[in-house]
Amino acid sequence: MQGKGGPVLTTKEAAALLGVSPRRVNNLIEVGALKAQKFGRAWMVDEASVRERVQAKPQRGRPRADAGVETARYTLMCHDHEVLAFTYHGRTGSVAAVEPLDGIAWKPFGVGRRDREPNRYDMAEWLRDRAIPGLRPHLPSALRDLAVRTPAVLMFQSWGLSLSDPYWFRPEGVEVSWAAVNYYDNGYDEDFGDLMLTGLSPRNAGEPAFADGRPASGAKGAPAITRSPDTATNGMLSKTWVRRRGTDYLIKGGTGNENREPYNEKLATRLLERLLDPNEFVPYTVTERHGRAYSSCANMAGPDTELIPAQDVLTAFGITEGRDLHTGYLRALEELGVEDGRRLIDKMIVADYLMANFDRHTHNFGLLRSVEGLDGYRIAPLFDHGCGFYSRATTAELEARPYVWESHPFREYPSQQLALVEDLGWYDPSALDGFLDDIAEVLGENPEIDERFIAAVQKQTERQIQTVNDLAAERGVVVAGW
The missing domain is CATH 1.10.10 (Arc Repressor Mutant, subunit A)
Incomplete structure (x- = not known):
């Protein structure tokens, strides 16, 4: 099968x-x-x-958990703010004895509702979302090479450090500061990332070092840790972080022999360059590693700016499945003081419709905010478009009839989600003149895709453009040339 x-x-x-x-x-x-x-x-x-x-030929018996994180006490930190203390059970993945501390105001958005103190279930759910998902390519070989049982163990070995936010887990009894451990100032090991991206074994699986050569166990009382932001980067596709000339880039792979996703990211960038302002989307390029194409984008977060996934916003405001996520999310944006929130969400919906993106789940968009001030909320630039442009469709399916994909996050059917758009005053139909040629150029760079598939994508996209143009005309936008 x-x-x-x-x-x-x-x-x-x-x-x-x-x-x-x-x-x-x-x-x-x-x-x-x-x-x-x-x-x-x-x-x-x-x-x-x-x-x-x-x-x-692994050894018989259950996959073992690393003894160092079987059961341990940690402090959840935000920079050097002590947010809450908790006990983590590595074998079961459960959390116990959650104790809010003086820095509880800096708790992550996704740890429970914002109108009450977090409990152990809130913390356990947030930790599960933070770790590498179990179906990530090359994960089984990584777990075997590093002799650990689960992705969560890997994350705890890295103290939960990330390049998307300032949260980390300080082991009980360890004296160490954010300045001494964060990846922005101290760098990180890229060998584990090579393993997760390509399946190639790391050069130094034993004890990765800081960028300046200090051992990872240099903090007083600290055990050795795996210094890789990849252990706290979620998502199903193979990916890794690399630092080049002082900038952190996320390198992400595709699926199957056709490897469509990296090229779709580049094509989406061409589309968004035509429609949106430069600060409203993350640009992607295609790069090559080990003879295979990958997408690459610069990190939008930083040491003083965190990315908050939309799912965490929904969690904080108690907006659950079964409710109108669109209305609830817009109300949350208004309460947080996000400027131009409705207009920017409208832009996201239109862009996703034009590129037939079926993967705009609630971890694939969100907000940015200032870490120390806990303010300055704003819509994060659009990112992660690899599942657009019919990345799971066959040529025959596209040629047979107008192709309908399952849309996200607000409505299941693309036409229903597009109908949520209130403001099209920003939309310039003439900006899409020549985009069908962009499709041929970018997808034509993929040696595994044939001309029939490209022509079918052009035809389907032309239909989507016409639909948006018709809607814009109904809303009073002047549409000429189509």
């Missing part, structure tokens, strides 16, 4: 290849040692990850 990432097996078939029980296969899926995807209620296991495990 064929899954999204390649051939898949039933748990029974995987068990036969591995020489274990189907129940054992389910356990390996749960801890991230095997890649799998849900089909209804059943798990279908990635065949490549099964055969990789067979070749690796």
Whole structure:
């Protein structure tokens, strides 16, 4: 059977290849040692990850958790503010004994509702979202190489440090400051990122060092840690952070042999350059590493600016599934004092419609804010467009009829989500003149895509442009030339 990432097996078939029980296969899926995807209620296991495990011949028994994070007490920090203390159980992934501290005002947006103190369930959910997801490519081999059990263990070995926000976990009894450990000032190891991006083994899997050569265990009383921001970077596609000439870039891969996503990111940049202001989107380029194309973009966050995913905003305001996320999110933006929030969300909806983006989930857009002042809320530049431009469609599907994708985050059907747009006064139809040529140019750079597919994408996109132009004309925008 064929899954999204390649051939898949039933748990029974995987068990036969591995020489274990189907129940054992389910356990390996749960801890991230095997890649799998849900089909209804059943798990279908990635065949490549099964055969990789067979070749690796792992030791019998349950995947072990690293002893250093089995059960430990930490302080959640924001810069040097002590936010809350908590106990983490590495084997179960559970949290206990959450204790708000003097810096509770600096708690992450996504740790519970903003109108009450966080509890252990709030903290556990936030930690799960922060770690590498279990289906990330190359994760099983990384866990084996580093002799750890779960992605959460990797994150705790890096003390939860990230390049998207200033939060980190200080182990109990450790005397260390933000200045001594943050990645912005001290750099980070890129070997683990190479492993997660390409599957290549890191050069130094033992004890990565600071940029200046100091060992990671240099803080008083601190155990050795893995210094990689990749351990606290979520998302399903292979990716890694690199630093070049003082700027941090996120390098991200695609899926399958056609590897469409990096080129889609570049094409989306061409589209957004035509429609939006430069500060309203993150530009992407295509780069090559180890003979394969990847997308690259500069970090929008920094030591004093954090990225807040929309999901964390929804959590903080108690806006849950089943409610009108669009109305609720706009009210939250208004309460936070975000300028031009409705207009910028309208722009996101239109852009996603034009590029047929089916992956604008609530972790793929959000806000920026000042860390120390806890203010200056503003819409984050649009990012992550790799699942646009029919990245999962076949040529035959695009040629057969107008292609309908599942839209996100506010409505399931693209036409319904587009109908939410209130303001099209910013939309200039003439800005899209020649964009169909951009499609041919950028997608034509991908050696795995043929001309028929490109022509089908052009035809579908032309329909989307016409639909938006028709809506703009209804709203009084002058549309000429189409």
